[in-house]
Amino acid sequence: xxxxxxxxxxxxxxxxxxxxxxxxxxxxxxxxxxxxxxxxxxxxxxxxxxxxxxxxxxxxxxxxxxxxxxxxxxxxxxxxxxxxxxxxxxxxxxxxxxxxxxxxxxxxxxxxxxxxxxxxxxxxxxxxxxxxxxxxxxxxxxxxxxxxxxxxxxxxxxxxxxxxxxxxxxxxxxxxxxxxxxxxxxxxxxx
Numbered sequence: 697x698x699x700x701x702x703x704x705x706x707x708x709x710x711x712x713x714x715x716x717x718x719x720x721x722x723x724x725x726x727x728x729x730x731x732x733x734x735x736x737x738x739x740x741x742x743x744x745x746x747x748x749x750x751x752x753x754x755x756x757x758x759x760x761x762x763x764x765x766x767x768x769x770x771x772x773x774x775x776x777x778x779x780x781x782x783x784x785x786x787x788x789x790x791x792x793x794x795x796x797x798x799x800x801x802x803x804x805x806x807x808x809x810x811x812x813x814x815x816x817x818x819x820x821x822x823x824x825x826x827x828x829x830x831x832x833x834x835x836x837x838x839x840x841x842x843x844x845x846x847x848x849x850x851x852x853x854x855x856x857x858x859x860x861x862x863x864x865x866x867x868x869x870x871x872x873x874x875x876x877x878x879x880x881x882x883x884x885x886x887x
Contacts, residue, residue: 699777716749726789734876745776770804778886782826801831831870
């Protein structure tokens, strides 16, 4: 099965309440009333990513688990095939204190791995061998970003993901970006 068809299978088998878009423009927003993050737009330029909105007040994404640390969740998951890989961009938006953002992204990775493992079981397709997981924090605090790295009103600049070793078996790749900007090309995140 092609990677594009795998993304379509994910789309077709996810509860529609979690599917925010399946188009070439990604719009992210922090929905809390006191949010200062601002809207973030990422243009996919010829790609058709699947955007899943995970953090919704009216929906318990972890109904089997007890409250507290077990119920952590990320804001969004972007699923996009590119250059023979299937990227899962786990996204967290933060106004002010970033706090537990990495744990929220790790919870998002676990959630999408559950979904793809179930699809592998049901459809007999190999998904995990193509998977690349990346964590994106969109953040409001200016002190987290060196002066002059952004063009006015955009976020066009090259970057590499940072590595964080969680334990002997787990390394995550992440980046922190500024809220409220337009990102010209999703491909910048697909590395």
